[in-house]
Amino acid sequence: MSVLTLTIEGRDVAGQTGHTILQVARENGIAIPTLCHLQGLSDVGACRLCVVEVEGQRKLFPACVTTIDEGMKVTVNSERLAAHRRRIVELLFTERNHICSVCVADRNCELQDLAVEVGLTHFDLPLLSPQAVVDATHERFGIDHNRCVLCTRCVRVCDEIEGAHTWDVMGRGTEARLITDMGIPWGDSNTCTSCGKCVQVCPTGALFEKGRSVAEARRRRPYLPYLVAHEGRTR
Amino acid sequence: MTEAGTPTPARRRRQESLIPAGPVRASAHVCMAAGCLSMQADTVFDSLCERVTARGLTDVAVKRVGCLGLCAAGPLVAVPEMGRMYDHVAAGDDAALDGVVDGLAGGEGGRQTATDPFFSHQVKVVLEHCGQIDPERVEDYVAVGGYESLTKAVTTMTPAEVLGEVSRSGIRGRGGAGYPTGLKWTTVAKTDSPQGKYVVCNGDEGDPGAFMDRSVLESSPQQVLEGMAIAGYAVGANHGYVYVRAEYPLAVKRLTTAIRQAEHAGLLGPRIADTSFGFDVEIRIGAGAFVCGEETALIASIEGGRGTPRPRPPYPAASGLWGKPTLINNVETLASIPAIIGRGAEWYSAIGSGKSLGTKVFALAGSVVNTGLIEVPLGLTLREIVFDIGGGLPGGGKFKAVQTGGPSGGCMPESLLDMSVDYESLAQAGSIMGSGGMIVMDDGTCMVDVAKFFMDFCREESCGKCVPCRVGTTQMYHLLDRITRGLASRDELGELESLAGMVRDTSLCGLGQGSPNPVVSTLRYFRDEYMAHIDDHVCPAGVCKMEPREAALAAGEVAP
Amino acid sequence: MSKPRLATIWLDGCSGCHMSLLDMDERLFDITERVDIVYGALVDVKEFPEDVDVTLVEGAISSEDDLRKIYEVRRNTRVLVSLGDCAVTSNVPGMRNQIGPAAILERAYLENVTINPQLPGPMVPRLLAMSRPVHAVVKVDVFVPGCPPSADLIHSVLDDLISGRVPVTAGVTCFG
Numbered sequence: 001m002s003v004l005t006l007t008i009e010g011r012d013v014a015g016q017t018g019h020t021i022l023q024v025a026r027e028n029g030i031a032i033p034t035l036c037h038l039q040g041l042s043d044v045g046a047c048r049l050c051v052v053e054v055e056g057q058r059k060l061f062p063a064c065v066t067t068i069d070e071g072m073k074v075t076v077n078s079e080r081l082a083a084h085r086r087r088i089v090e091l092l093f094t095e096r097n098h099i100c101s102v103c104v105a106d107r108n109c110e111l112q113d114l115a116v117e118v119g120l121t122h123f124d125l126p127l128l129s130p131q132a133v134v135d136a137t138h139e140r141f142g143i144d145h146n147r148c149v150l151c152t153r154c155v156r157v158c159d160e161i162e163g164a165h166t167w168d169v170m171g172r173g174t175e176a177r178l179i180t181d182m183g184i185p186w187g188d189s190n191t192c193t194s195c196g197k198c199v200q201v202c203p204t205g206a207l208f209e210k211g212r213s214v215a216e217a218r219r220r221r222p223y224l225p226y227l228v229a230h231e232g233r234t235r
Numbered sequence: 236m237t238e239a240g241t242p243t244p245a246r247r248r249r250q251e252s253l254i255p256a257g258p259v260r261a262s263a264h265v266c267m268a269a270g271c272l273s274m275q276a277d278t279v280f281d282s283l284c285e286r287v288t289a290r291g292l293t294d295v296a297v298k299r300v301g302c303l304g305l306c307a308a309g310p311l312v313a314v315p316e317m318g319r320m321y322d323h324v325a326a327g328d329d330a331a332l333d334g335v336v337d338g339l340a341g342g343e344g345g346r347q348t349a350t351d352p353f354f355s356h357q358v359k360v361v362l363e364h365c366g367q368i369d370p371e372r373v374e375d376y377v378a379v380g381g382y383e384s385l386t387k388a389v390t391t392m393t394p395a396e397v398l399g400e401v402s403r404s405g406i407r408g409r410g411g412a413g414y415p416t417g418l419k420w421t422t423v424a425k426t427d428s429p430q431g432k433y434v435v436c437n438g439d440e441g442d443p444g445a446f447m448d449r450s451v452l453e454s455s456p457q458q459v460l461e462g463m464a465i466a467g468y469a470v471g472a473n474h475g476y477v478y479v480r481a482e483y484p485l486a487v488k489r490l491t492t493a494i495r496q497a498e499h500a501g502l503l504g505p506r507i508a509d510t511s512f513g514f515d516v517e518i519r520i521g522a523g524a525f526v527c528g529e530e531t532a533l534i535a536s537i538e539g540g541r542g543t544p545r546p547r548p549p550y551p552a553a554s555g556l557w558g559k560p561t562l563i564n565n566v567e568t569l570a571s572i573p574a575i576i577g578r579g580a581e582w583y584s585a586i587g588s589g590k591s592l593g594t595k596v597f598a599l600a601g602s603v604v605n606t607g608l609i610e611v612p613l614g615l616t617l618r619e620i621v622f623d624i625g626g627g628l629p630g631g632g633k634f635k636a637v638q639t640g641g642p643s644g645g646c647m648p649e650s651l652l653d654m655s656v657d658y659e660s661l662a663q664a665g666s667i668m669g670s671g672g673m674i675v676m677d678d679g680t681c682m683v684d685v686a687k688f689f690m691d692f693c694r695e696e697s698c699g700k701c702v703p704c705r706v707g708t709t710q711m712y713h714l715l716d717r718i719t720r721g722l723a724s725r726d727e728l729g730e731l732e733s734l735a736g737m738v739r740d741t742s743l744c745g746l747g748q749g750s751p752n753p754v755v756s757t758l759r760y761f762r763d764e765y766m767a768h769i770d771d772h773v774c775p776a777g778v779c780k781m782e783p784r785e786a787a788l789a790a791g792e793v794a795p
Numbered sequence: 796m797s798k799p800r801l802a803t804i805w806l807d808g809c810s811g812c813h814m815s816l817l818d819m820d821e822r823l824f825d826i827t828e829r830v831d832i833v834y835g836a837l838v839d840v841k842e843f844p845e846d847v848d849v850t851l852v853e854g855a856i857s858s859e860d861d862l863r864k865i866y867e868v869r870r871n872t873r874v875l876v877s878l879g880d881c882a883v884t885s886n887v888p889g890m891r892n893q894i895g896p897a898a899i900l901e902r903a904y905l906e907n908v909t910i911n912p913q914l915p916g917p918m919v920p921r922l923l924a925m926s927r928p929v930h931a932v933v934k935v936d937v938f939v940p941g942c943p944p945s946a947d948l949i950h951s952v953l954d955d956l957i958s959g960r961v962p963v964t965a966g967v968t969c970f971g
Binding site for chain 2: 044083095169176
Binding site: 115116 | 883
């Protein structure tokens, strides 16, 4: 382990070999929006919200999985990045049926927060309004595919922390859906331990506790001491 | 040969080639690649054997071979000793069949391959043995010098010398991006890995209209295996995987046979050519996902996971299959290796031009007379490929565009016909070399419709992992759909262009990043066609069906 | 100089955004002092007037009637404001988009009705195939998201517009 120095948003910062841009930025109070990232879980670089510019490189880099280099010059906020991030959040909203006013996670939703953070006021693109179902076969929990953003936090927490690997993804493109076991109803899953970690890490109202109504979702993240949600974010 | 009667096709035993005991004066090479086989080339083969026997031609051979290239005119039979090619030799067509047998007996007929421009402009390195050897007989491959390069490499060269040879040849990856092969090999070779390394052959050819890899695997599978073994020796790997799509059952079958025969003959396996170097190859069959042609998705698929890409770095050269350094090359790249080692880097680098050296196989498809597989030196012009080799457009059709590079590629207009086909020129023109699909389009083609076709492909084949590709391509498809229905506004065209830039910039893998290319390139060269759809609600090519304005207004589909 | 002419209109929404407008309480006196309210729930005017400076639109575009009205509003309005989530995203009215209007009508007018079930006749405006946000149909100048937008936000937007400033709603309010 050696210490590397770099600049993020024009500030001189330092980090250790192997640390990611996101890690170092947040240690230094520099905010980078994220969605699929959750500290304590592996990173997949899927949501693309955390893409940053690195001087001398034409490509953009996802901060959550890009490790720092000596002398690196990182730009976190630029007009181009802001436009891309706004577009990503817009795409997520238009993909499924996010009706915040009737959602269990209203006012307690990372997607809603992101919309504010990236300055979204409306969608230029049409809503795709797909057919999506709700699986309420589990005794205590449910999944509403209308609200899923496919961040796969549930897949990872179930696999990496609980060790059950009940969740996975099936299908391609916008047809991709979360599945339990080999695509059977959640209530019939014999790998699910009903631990509820997936519900706790879900950024939206896709995974919910039964019995909670509109805007009643409560994320009890301290319940997962090995995970730090919302780090570096204020709301 | 034929006493066995007519067993059911499923049970039917493979007919061996008819080879006379004495010297061979002429031989009929019957194409047994998927295209001709689908037109009953196996029956043609049987018939020719019968007729040759019936005529008492004792110095004539009838051979099963791989792809002869001119797929549009199958079933094909070549008589190389006479420099002739017989096309449309349909099963049951007595005149055509007798024509071939007459030719074998010394008569006239068929195309002259030496003067026919389809053949005479080609330079065959990768396809050298395609159509010459029986792909299911390792003896045939050995007889034309097969495995000599591997033997030469392991017995007379150090791995560093092999690396040097490949680097100096200047060959670049033939799968799409054109990364220098020697550099890739050297990176893998330099990465220490006491737990081993892997060589992976990427045969997950999925571009619409592309069938180069399939033909090579069906026609000369041993050549690919030899290339892999040489690569293994150079980078320090003893295990290889060939990843082939399940849609290529014949390629899988011939590759399986090839591996078995090569191992049986001691050409693969432990202690190759009595050295300490061993190399074995396994086949992995894809499950039909286009994205598995992306190297990190391919690795995930081999490992038994869901075939989705992951961010790079780390590149597979550092951490690939099972976390080990992994060399991934395309079928065509690996099939070029035996020739490079056998004849030397200088010989190879003398072919081609500029930074694009060697030959490239293209699958010519679409509105072109000679649909088929061709191999040309890099640096030929599009015009030479489409008009000289391809024979131009059928029925005197007017050329409009040629699409290269598959769903990540672009459409080049008539004004670029004299452009040299090399990596740099194509990139500059807004396309890519890609794996080598080349689709010719005539003036009956609507370029917006073409862009929509490719976007539909991309959105359907998006793995769904990253947001820009998953949702961005879907939204782009819907915008294109509205344009082709005459519903879109200029604002929506602006949205399409903005999305194209965003999907390119932010997608996780190359497939997502490249997916806007068909839109961007058609907008660049055929913008007036887009504007005609948008402003005048007219499809100039007459392909798209415009929706009635009144109904669209009443439904709130368009603004007044 | 005459006062700016303000209109409000309620399309496919629940009227909650108008309620939130009223929630401005005493600030309403200040606003009404500074504008002429020429159309909307607060004044008894049948026809949408010409030459309106600002129109607040609540609700999505769901029926042929909504469509006709919004075209008329747009023709006669200088600054068109999408007020609230139904206008901005189609929100709850848009939930029927994945099911289609026929199934919705059947459920509402046939399945759930015990006395004389029948589908609505020509007196009821026909539903469009899709319920859309306002800006999918006409150009919108200012977006005020929220379900409903808070009275404070509506006040600051109106205050800006009356004073000739361009209101900024990005990042200042909860989205959805």
